Amino acid sequence: MKLATLPDGTPDGRLHLVSRDLTRCAPAEAAPTLQAALEDWEALAPALASEYAALNAGGGTPFDAAAALAPLPRAWQWLDGSAFDSHGALMQKVFKLPPVDTGGKPLMYQGVSNQFLAPCADVPLPSEADGIDFEGEFGILTDAVPMGVTALKARGYIRLLVQINDWSLRRLAPLEMKTGFGWVQAKPASSMAPVAVTPDELGECWHDARIDLPLIVDWNGARFGAANGDAMSAGFDDLIAHAAYSRALVAGTVIGSGTVSNENYREVGSSCIAERRGIEMEDLGEAKTPFMAFGDRVRMEARLPDGTPLFGAIDQKVVQG
């Protein structure tokens, strides 16, 4: 099943089914919004699946992905992991960060959830001097999850898969990390690709609670990265269990993978500028690639091996806020 949210003047927008090839859409009859669908998923999913099957058979109206909102334009909770160890290890090395023994626990921070930017909306930010960077990620939307859930049981609460750009202000981040309090100023609102999909849409490319697909990242039209999502050291099931240790998760909680990164980043490229700068620091002794300038664009998309589109594309321009 593929779902998108189109603007209707309300904060949560209007839920739509989208055809498998992302060319057509129809308003969902079973639920007005994605949040409403997630709050009663087991009861509503069969009806939504029927609507989806009917849409794939024909009908609907053209789907304008560029006009879509984020599938969840606002969420009650956004927790972002950092589950690609090749990224963390490089950052630790080039910035000479002290090693952190997490006791086997995943890394995770809580971010601003009351707004997920539309996939093609301009992104207003305060200053180029802050080191504007993108972070291409995969993510999940959960059902309501009880406190203390195990990773094994957590898989059953993964309802939808999404694609995220976790905007980051790199020159503000180190200070906020040093406080131990995590990021506030360094992590503005994130963006979400237009379509949320059920795991079955990925076939064998969804396994071990990981998305086994490359995330294609282009910066100002030039290929920047194509790292694969299967390299997560903690799967989304582990991330749910970590998050739910001392809290129940509300339906519609968004959990991110962290910036997609592979050990062979010199071949496949990166999903954020900070990683490329880290590689340059290792190889050239200094970072050469600048962070983003106002007017720059970033595009992110993942497709199935046969070319079938999934989440649609994030394609955004940063502007002076």
Add this chain to the structure above:
Amino acid sequence: MKLATLPDGTPDGRLHLVSRDLTRCAPAEAAPTLQAALEDWEALAPALASEYAALNAGGGTPFDAAAALAPLPRAWQWLDGSAFDSHGALMQKVFKLPPVDTGGKPLMYQGVSNQFLAPCADVPLPSEADGIDFEGEFGILTDAVPMGVTALKARGYIRLLVQINDWSLRRLAPLEMKTGFGWVQAKPASSMAPVAVTPDELGECWHDARIDLPLIVDWNGARFGAANGDAMSAGFDDLIAHAAYSRALVAGTVIGSGTVSNENYREVGSSCIAERRGIEMEDLGEAKTPFMAFGDRVRMEARLPDGTPLFGAIDQKVVQG
């Protein structure tokens, strides 16, 4: 104006006006929920004020504070400061934390906002071994705040004052701080006292965007602390400006002061166990006071100097989750 939310089977509950002496209440006619009131405050506040005046003149039904929900049972954003420097300085000293130069910026973390526990509800937590602690705080509820607001202008967006218990799991906190990502497991859902009040209810005890009142904290019936809220090194106006540097704040954003603490904590006591343990480490060489056990209760309340109640009391028991 004094406002409370009573349960009605919906997640946001039903907004009520509460009489100045907290003895009587009446359902608000101008807005169904506090979130709705905050989203259209300038238009709705006059009508709510009229209803409040009428209630104070007589009528209504008895207000059962113990049955109330949090004034905002869920919020789109919860950002908690740490604005009492005497607390931070002691923690830094006894735990031999490296000094952090924040460049004059306040300390702040983003916490779980989709649930604020009711003021007298049991608090389910996973394990006594995690070091269960309370943190008595003051807080504010904001109107919608534009990105980049100055501290001076920020004062105009403070709509309501609240009282908060920021539950903390102390044995999990240091590891999460070391990662630099901030707290997830160490910060379960917080609690809110039953009544939210407009700043004018405090008279001269609201000044410089600070609450100049002692927060009375009792643990299992024994006085534990009575520190005053006026000692914030950053006022709530500064905390708003910090939070809004790279994001707009949604109406109903909750911002906390951090655990209330005064330099003479040996005389006035503390608003969290960690601080008392820090004092013991200084004075006795080791912490003697244990963290909370299941079945323990904590009560927190602030009143005007003449005894007029404000927020009502948080009075909760921790239980095995």
